[in-house]
Amino acid sequence: MIELQEIERDFQVGDETVHALSQVDLQIPDGDYISVMGPSGSGKSTLLNVLGLLDRPSSGSYLLDGIETTEQREEQRAALRRERIGFVFQAFHLVPRLSAADNIGLPMMLAGIAPKQRERRVQQVLQSLDLQDRAQHRPDQLSGGQRQRVAIGRAIIMQPGLLLADEPTGNLDEHSGLEVINLLEKLNAEGITLMVVTHDPDIGGRAKRRIRMHDGRIQVDART
Amino acid sequence: MLLAMSIGVASVVLLTALGDGARRYVVDEFAQLGTDLLIMMPGRNETTGGAPPMFGETPRDLTLQDALALQRHPSIQSIAPISVGTAPVSSGAREREVTIIGSTDQFFPIRRVLVGSGSPLPPGEAERANNLVVLGHKLRRELFGSERVLGRWVRINDRRFRVIGVLGNTGQSLGQDLGDMAIIPVASAQQLFDTPSLFRVLIQARSKEDLKSAEKGAREIIRKRHDGEDDVTIIAQDALLETFDGILRALTYTVAGIAAISLAVAGILIMNVMLVAVSQRVPEIGLLKALGASETQVLRVFLVESVLLAGSGAFLGLLLAGIGLWVMGQMFPDFPLGAPLWSLMAAVAVALLIGLIFGVLPARRAARLDPVQALNRR
Numbered sequence: 001m002i003e004l005q006e007i008e009r010d011f012q013v014g015d016e017t018v019h020a021l022s023q024v025d026l027q028i029p030d031g032d033y034i035s036v037m038g039p040s041g042s043g044k045s046t047l048l049n050v051l052g053l054l055d056r057p058s059s060g061s062y063l064l065d066g067i068e069t070t071e072q073r074e075e076q077r078a079a080l081r082r083e084r085i086g087f088v089f090q091a092f093h094l095v096p097r098l099s100a101a102d103n104i105g106l107p108m109m110l111a112g113i114a115p116k117q118r119e120r121r122v123q124q125v126l127q128s129l130d131l132q133d134r135a136q137h138r139p140d141q142l143s144g145g146q147r148q149r150v151a152i153g154r155a156i157i158m159q160p161g162l163l164l165a166d167e168p169t170g171n172l173d174e175h176s177g178l179e180v181i182n183l184l185e186k187l188n189a190e191g192i193t194l195m196v197v198t199h200d201p202d203i204g205g206r207a208k209r210r211i212r213m214h215d216g217r218i219q220v221d222a223r224t
Numbered sequence: 225m226l227l228a229m230s231i232g233v234a235s236v237v238l239l240t241a242l243g244d245g246a247r248r249y250v251v252d253e254f255a256q257l258g259t260d261l262l263i264m265m266p267g268r269n270e271t272t273g274g275a276p277p278m279f280g281e282t283p284r285d286l287t288l289q290d291a292l293a294l295q296r297h298p299s300i301q302s303i304a305p306i307s308v309g310t311a312p313v314s315s316g317a318r319e320r321e322v323t324i325i326g327s328t329d330q331f332f333p334i335r336r337v338l339v340g341s342g343s344p345l346p347p348g349e350a351e352r353a354n355n356l357v358v359l360g361h362k363l364r365r366e367l368f369g370s371e372r373v374l375g376r377w378v379r380i381n382d383r384r385f386r387v388i389g390v391l392g393n394t395g396q397s398l399g400q401d402l403g404d405m406a407i408i409p410v411a412s413a414q415q416l417f418d419t420p421s422l423f424r425v426l427i428q429a430r431s432k433e434d435l436k437s438a439e440k441g442a443r444e445i446i447r448k449r450h451d452g453e454d455d456v457t458i459i460a461q462d463a464l465l466e467t468f469d470g471i472l473r474a475l476t477y478t479v480a481g482i483a484a485i486s487l488a489v490a491g492i493l494i495m496n497v498m499l500v501a502v503s504q505r506v507p508e509i510g511l512l513k514a515l516g517a518s519e520t521q522v523l524r525v526f527l528v529e530s531v532l533l534a535g536s537g538a539f540l541g542l543l544l545a546g547i548g549l550w551v552m553g554q555m556f557p558d559f560p561l562g563a564p565l566w567s568l569m570a571a572v573a574v575a576l577l578i579g580l581i582f583g584v585l586p587a588r589r590a591a592r593l594d595p596v597q598a599l600n601r602r
Contacts (some may be wrong), residue, residue, distance in 0.1 A: 054514055054595045075518045082516020093511045107515045154515070169308065 002051065002162070002193070006040045007060035009046050009216075013060065020046040028195070030161060035207035036197045037148065040047075043216040045166060046198045059158045065161065066116045068071050073174050076079045082111050086155030086192075088158040090167035093149045094139040094154075100146075101126065101135040104153040111158065125153045129183070145176025152183060163187060169203060175192070181206065229314035229494065229537025230544050230581075232487035233571045237545035239391050239483045241568035242552075245316050247469060248560045254465045261334065261461040262427040262439055264294075288410060291348060293445050294427060299438035304426040305350065305410050309417040313359075314379045315367040319521075323405040324380065326413020334426050336367040337402060341376045342389030345409055353411035357385035362403030364390045380406065381416055428457075435460060443556055475563035480567060484574055490537065490576035498530045510598025519591040522596060526587035534579020536564055540571045553571025 009021040020043045028034065036044045049055035050062065053069060057139050062069045063139050064084065070076060094103050102187045129149045139147055145166050148168060155163055165184060169177030181203055188194040189223075212220035255308050258398040266286035291305035307326035312319050325331070332339065344358060357378060364373055364387075373387050391402055414420060429438040439458050446456050502509070509522060545563065 006369075049596050052514070075520065078513065078516050078521075079516035080516075085516075087514050089599070093507065093514075095508060095511070106512075110512065110515055110517045110521060152277065217264075 001030055001063075001065055002026070003061075003063040004051075005061040005063075005064065007050060007057045008070045008077070009043075009050060009055065019216045021050065024060070024216075024218055026211075026221075028193060030193055031188070031191050032193050032195075032209060033207045034209045034211060035201070036195065036202040036211045036213060037204045038213035038219075042213040044213055045061045046216075047196065047213065048166055048197050051162070052087060053081050066219040079186060082107060086152075086160060086161065086163045087099070087157070088151055088155050088165040088168045090170040092139070092144075092151045092171070093151060094147060099136045099138055100131060100142065100150045100153075103139070103150055103184065104157055106154060107112070107158050121157060126218050128224050129153050143176065144172045145179050147174070148172060148180045149183060152180070152187075154157045156187060160192070162193045163195070165194070167198055168196065169198070169200065177203075186190055226533070226537045226540060228490040229487070229534055229575060230540035231543025233512060233575050234489045234544035234548060235486055235540045236480055236483040236571040236574075237542065237563045237567055238548050238552075239479040240476055241545070241561055241563035242566045243472065244481050244559045244567070245559055247472035248562075249401040249477060250468045250472060251465060252364045252560065255466070260432045260435055262429065262435065262442065263459045264422060264425040264427060264442060265423070265457050265459075267455065267457060282315045284453065284455055285419075286425065286456060287420055288351060288414065288422060288447075289424045290446055290449055291422060293449060294425065294442050297438065297441040297445060299430055299441055301426065301428045301430045302330045303332065304328055304334045305422045306331070306426065306574050307410050307413040307417065307419070308423040308426040309413065311416060313363065313367065313378070313382045318367050320366055321362060322360070324413060324416065325405055326410040326416070328410055330428075331407065331426070334428050338391065338392040340392035341390045342387070344389055345407065346387070346388075348410070350502060351411050352409065352421045354409050355385045355412060355414050356388045356409060358389040358391060358407040359387055360391050360403040360405045363406060376485070378406075379406070380490055383412075383416065385412075412571075432462075435462065480570075484571075487571075487574050487578055490575075490584040491534075492529055493524070494533055494537075494579055495575040495582035495585060497533065498526060498583055499589070501529070502526065502586045502590045505590075506593060506598045509593050510595045510600075512598060513593070513595040521594075523587045526590050529581045530583025531576055532573050534535060534583075535572075537579075538575035541571065542568065 004026040007024040008019070011018045011020055024047065037045060038044050046055060050057050053064075057070060060070070066082065067080070069080065072080070086194055095106065105118050105122045107127070108121060126135050128163055129152065131146065131149060131153065134142060134146055139150070140205055142150065163184070168180055170183065172180060184196065185206070186196055195204065196207065204210055209223045210220070211218055264286070266284075272349065288305055291303055294300055294303050304327050309324050310321055312321050312323050313324075314320070328346070328350045329345045331337070332344040339358065340361060342358070345356060346354075357380070359367070359373065359378070367378065368376070373390060376387050377384050378387060379385075379448065385408060391407075393403065408416070410422075427438060427442055429435045437458065443456070443458060449452050512522060549561055
């Protein structure tokens with residue numbers, strides 16, 4: 001459960017103050033599937049970063065599963081990110097030196113989980129992503145769709161409640177893009193809360209709940 | 225960078241090895257003479273620790289009788305009067321100008337000089353000018369080649385001496401080449417050089433504990449014999465040794481300190497390498513933070529990396545120092561080289577510490593990166 005109340009996020013650009021987010025109120029129940037659309041600079045990515053605890057709002061309140069995050073110290077926010085939030089990026093952001101399996105296991109390593117347990121969990125995830133035969137390949141030996149699937153594997157390895165995807169299909173062709181979206185939707189069906197930021201109206205239209213942003217404000221919040 | 229670190233470590237180790245080697249060399253040389261040894265020389269030397277006067281401008285000579293009188297003191301085990309000069313030594317047509325030492329049979333045990341073949345000077349009356357000589361091994365070779373020498377005669381100045389022994393090949397003692405000298409009875413030497421005065425008297429105390437009373441007693445005896453005048457200088461081997469030891473130790477530390485500065489330079493290089501590494505890996509650091517790495521974790525990763533860098537540099541440095549020591553050992557086999565353990569450990573510890581200290585700045589920069597901006601930087 002996520003509750004945003006009167007979230008503001010201001011950036012200082014030169015002498016000007018840019019309101020990347022203003023007066024954002026949002027409630028997201030567990031298991032929701034939301035798409036966020038809007039023109040460039042409308043605050044989509046900022047909203048995603050605030051939700052992902054990568055960015056701190058200038059003011060307002062953000063309750064994640066009942067925890068007030070805005071007052072937490074960086075260490076605690078890092079722990080929350082690790083345990084409860086998964087990220088999928090447009091540019092995949094895989095570590096090029098590590099194999100697919102090691103990339104997927106990275107968050108568990110950061111959490112200090114024993115290698116044996118890690119190994120078992122990574123195998124599970126690889127299986128569910130149908131990537132077993134690619135486990136020892138490095139990112140540059142994988143196709144774009146495979147890379148994004150590895151990135152999704154990394155995002156869900158810690159079994160987070162919230163999965164945030166920033167233009168997950170932006171660097172993919174239509175076919176692999178669809179594959180990735182199907183995978184995300186399958187995860188959502190299994191109970192994870194999914195938020196997808198996208199430019200693509202076809203992809204945005206698939207979500208149960210569609211948010212349209214403009215100038216840092218939520219303009220439309222529609223549900224089917 | 226690794227090179228700088230390893231050169232730094234290597235120079236610390238090598239320089240301390242050299243300094244410590246020099247110290248040990250001097251200490252060993254003195255220890256060869258025995259640490260319960262006193263050296264008496266004619267003339268009063270007021271300054272302590274300074275160079276003793278080589279040839280005393282004495283009001284009164286230190287005579288053989290003075291030296292023999294010392295033997296009666298209970299704390300003194302034995303004495304060896306020494307008279308020194310140079311004279312030509314010849315056998316047939318071959319002649320060599322060498323150092324002639326006039327002494328007694330006690331000279332051999334006190335100076336720890338070994339006789340290789342034949343016998344040392346016979347014990348007995350020191351005042352008898354017997355015409356006997358013990359040759360250094362080098363002198364023997366030069367005068368006689370490989371012929372038998374025991375019982376043969378050599379000429380020193382205008383007098384003939386019978387060869388009764390040859391010194392063993394024990395190398396050097398206090399920088400003096402024992403191979404290149406001849407030892408004759410002290411009375412003969414005094415006649416040869418026409419002087420009643422002795423150059424030195426070596427006094428062997430009964431034990432280390434007796435050293436003080438031996439010194440006092442010796443001074444007392446000489447004062448009595450010299451009409452109440454205290455006109456000899458007595459140096460304890462020990463005091464001299466300690467002074468040298470202290471000086472050379474201080475020198476070693478200084479040199480090691482200077483070498484340690486090069487370690488600091490290496491540290492700055494490490495810092496630069498790490499700063500470059502951080503800026504190259506900004507997106508990766510952003511990713512790690514997005515995946516839930518805390519600031520402490522990122523900090524630790526980079527600190528460990530710079531310590532590892534410094535550590536491998538230090539390891540290379542130790543290898544380099546080992547090679548250097550080996551090469552120097554080959555070049556100067558007599559010199560007791562060998563890096564003391566403390567310098568090895570200190571060099572490595574300082575290297576690691578420097579890696580840590582100079583790693584802090586880049587590591588903190590990495591830890592403080594804003595994940596959003598870091599991720600978007602390409």
